[in-house]
Amino acid sequence: MNDLLLRAARRESVDRTPVWFMRQAGRSLPRYHDLKGDRDLLEVTRDPRLAADITMLPLEYFPVDGAVLYADISTIFVGAGIDVTIEKGLGPVLPHPYNTAETIRGLKPFDARDTLDFVMRTLQILKSELDIPVLGFLGAPFTLMTYMVESPRTRDRHGTKAFMWREPELWDHLMSYWSEQLIDFGVAQVEAGASVIQLFDSWAGALHPDDYERHVLPYSARILEGLKAAGIPTINFATGNPALLPMMARAGGDVIGLDWRVRLDEAWEIVGHDRGVQGNLDPIVLTTDPETAIARADEVLKAAGGRPGHIFNVGHGLTPQAKPEVIRAVVDHVHAAGGTRAVKG
Template identity: 40%
Template sequence: MQLTDQHPLVAHATRDSRLIRASLGERPDLTPVWFMRQAGRSLPEYRALRATQSMLDACRDPALVSEITLQPVRRHGVDAAIFFSDIVVPLVLAGLDVQIEAGRGPVFAEPVRTARDVARVTAIDPELVRERAEPIADAVTRTTLLLADESATRGEPIPLIGFAGAPFTLAAYLVEGGPSKDHLRARRLIHEDPAAWEALTGWLAAVSGVFLQVQVAAGASSVQLFDSWAGSLAPAVYRSAALPASRAALEYVRALRLPTGAGMSHVPLAHFGVGTGDLLADIATLDLDVVGIDHRVSLDEAVARLATAVTVQGNLDPALLFAPPHVLDAALDRILAEGRAARAHIVNLGHGVPPETDPDVLTRLVRRVHERPDAA
């Protein structure tokens, strides 16, 4: 698939944004900063918009998605927008029966636990996601146009980050039927029926890959693959049962051809996983531009474990958002110092923004990052 010169990387100069430059290994004048789950639960304006709609309905309302995605950009002054959606949206587009229950998360009406269940699900053509993704593409395009307006006001390009769930995390939800503390059923299937597991994660790689392609084709300037539950796997199991499918999902983005005017060879690829400190050397083999680090590993230690030239992202403990300002400031200063060990650094949290967070704390945090020139 060929992207055109109308893509925001060219038309809106997002290739020159702090986020994209840092993703590709440069150190811009200021360290870029954005927050996972910045678009959503912590913002009162978000809660007011969502008062009458379910999460999955909201994710398929282009005008609403655009507004929610832009809210933290306007309020906090972050350097990038993250597309407002949910990792199960492509599964909804594929026709699976899933609901997001308040206080619990995604719940599937028919869990996938046997070879027969896997055969039923994988019989669905992943291209259905593309065919049914018009609301997603519309939302991305609307959002990038609004970001262009915001960029003109700010005098700095603001890119949109697309995202999808990694195949292992999606498989864990499908097999468990919903959230789980230990993902025992998913880990059991890996060992009980490796062929069924491989078929399921291969199908999910295509579903996530198509979902990422849709977002980039419509205007996203980079993508991030979220593997929320990969940390439940031992390294050897991760290498055999999760890594191949993540690689396959990312190949869908690698296959996109950028226009000559983009001045870069590919759409930047990022990966974030929770509890993946012991997996970083394996994650590095995905040939990523950015690796997100959770709060359990220091950035300088993560760089050593990655042992490759890659930009690191993170990794402020979300709990510190509730600490006294001087404690938060000291932690941020430490993280900025640790980030010097990598070729470039993008400030973020070590997980998502908690819903109880005071939005003013995030705004102040962004301002403090931007007050610290990233002199090489």
């Protein structure tokens, strides 16, 4: 098995830097549209064979070192019995907001192995057919809240933040509920075949650092600690606000995911060299040409400095306009550039 990604997550020396991309199994791949047809994402995830085929699709175009489960962060809503839909231009939409004591306290604990059994079957297929690690993932509680508290959500998350400040007890109840369910879902994914879990806090960048520290960090830390206690390697990723990096490091994670708005070497100093980092190519670069993209990839590799613990990725998901031939050129270049070595300090 190609275990480069797992070794990098443990900050071990590797002979080439591992590469994967967020949203690598998506609209940038020509055959994606043929496989998916007119079904929405949640429909596809309920078909384990199809979801597995789409998860593996990037390998037909470029030799990445990890396959990320084809699913959505809102999949866990299905497990809770919430009738979520994916609306074009809006993303996940719930039938009503969950912002009252009645709606929030009506949520019941569930076993992801039962209510999300289709995810587990997809992971079992992937484990049996791939020789690279499979990455499972979880939407972090704050990001889930942006879909629950105001549905559809506002662009600046003002309704979510207002609820966070105005209703601290209900906020804690809902964040705690999801923290426990997410730990269980992460463990279940690894039992079924995932090797690593990435925690996605896609909208944490909307927060002031003090609000993140007070209202988000404790719950992310609970999840990451719960997964760590189960022996699961984790990647902690948020986007949009580099000022959150010190607190993300406090929350935990074997690897901290970086977006493209920060210099990788400076970010690594902030989070500490006792953990790995992932990133952080601007995804728009992959819509240009091989020469431009390779030059920018070299800047990322130079910033990493050959230090063990670097996983090459984009700083957020690939866009639909990303070009497979450019992605392939970057993957090949990163692999050819060599690996990591022990670095003091």
